[in-house]
Amino acid sequence: STQSTWELQSAFKRDLGRTSSVATASDTTLIEHSKDEAWIAALKDFFKNQQSAISDRMKETLDMLNDELHQFEEFQEFLDAFGVLPIVLEEHNNVDEFLLKLQG
Numbered sequence: 001s002t003q004s005t006w007e008l009q010s011a012f013k014r015d016l017g018r019t020s021s022v023a024t025a026s027d028t029t030l031i032e033h034s035k036d037e038a039w040i041a042a043l044k045d046f047f048k049n050q051q052s053a054i055s056d057r058m059k060e061t062l063d064m065l066n067d068e069l070h071q072f073e074e075f076q077e078f079l080d081a082f083g084v085l086p087i088v089l090e091e092h093n094n095v096d097e098f099l100l101k102l103q104g
Contacts (some may be wrong), residue, residue, distance in 0.1 A: 074098065 006056070033040060072078040076095045079085040085095075092098040 024071060067077065072081065076085065079088055079095065088098045092101065
């Protein structure tokens with residue numbers, strides 16, 4: 001997400017002693033940077049050097065989510081567990097109608 005990108009950029013800028021501001025979801029201002037700026041180079045190096053660790057962590061996270069999501073027998077149970085079933089049912093007659101709308 002854009003918010004996460006701004007937060008990550010800000011973290012790298014802080015580490016290099018630079019100041020920055022984090023964009024809010026309603027902020028549409030774009031800030032351009034040279035590809036050679038120190039924080040961008042540091043971010044590239046971080047991802048290059050941590051590729052295996054990031055990949056392993058992503059696999060662990062996806063495995064955990066997969067295990068959690070497979071506990072649901074129906075999509076309606078999933079929506080209910082995450083507290084969004086009432087919202088879905090406010091706007092749709094049933095969960096099947098909601099799913100059809102999602103499929104476009």
